[in-house]
Amino acid sequence: MSLYVDPTRERFAVFRDLPSPGPIQMLNLIRFRPVAAYPDGHEQAGQNLTGAQAYRLYGRYAGPVLQRVGGRQIILARPELTLIGPEEERWDLFFIAEYPGVDAFAAMIRDEEYRRAVVHRQAAVEDSRLVRMQPSTSGVRFGEA
Secondary structure (H helix, E strand, O other): OOOOOOOOHHHHHHHHHOOOOOOEEEEEEEEEOOOOOOOOOOOOOOOOOOHHHHHHHHHHHHHHHHHHOOOEEEEEEOOOOOOOOOOOOOOOEEEEEEEOOHHHHHHHHHOHHHHHHHHHHHHHEEEEEEEEEOOOOOOOOOOOO
């Protein structure tokens, strides 16, 4: 059962309406399905790809669109242990992507090439979190943004 995979129209409207004076960063936490769940009729349906394999296909096809809109992945990591938080809440992949602005992110998800790629993400992901963040200069003072 998928928990959180795609944004709702309502949340996307809130996302678009937030002030956006410059770049935004998107925190991504991803949990993969054991077996990718492609819709019936999709060319990968029945191939028993893992969620991780399906997500790699998503990255292969969505990555060029990310770059085309001026975005980039700035951090990529594999979580090892949740030190504070529910032990059952596990994540397989963590990354932060940066976009020149909200319009660039919106352009990416409207892009036809991206729309064809997103089926791999939907098949791959069991649960996820996508958090919009406003970049800040680090190192000012610990804990201050």
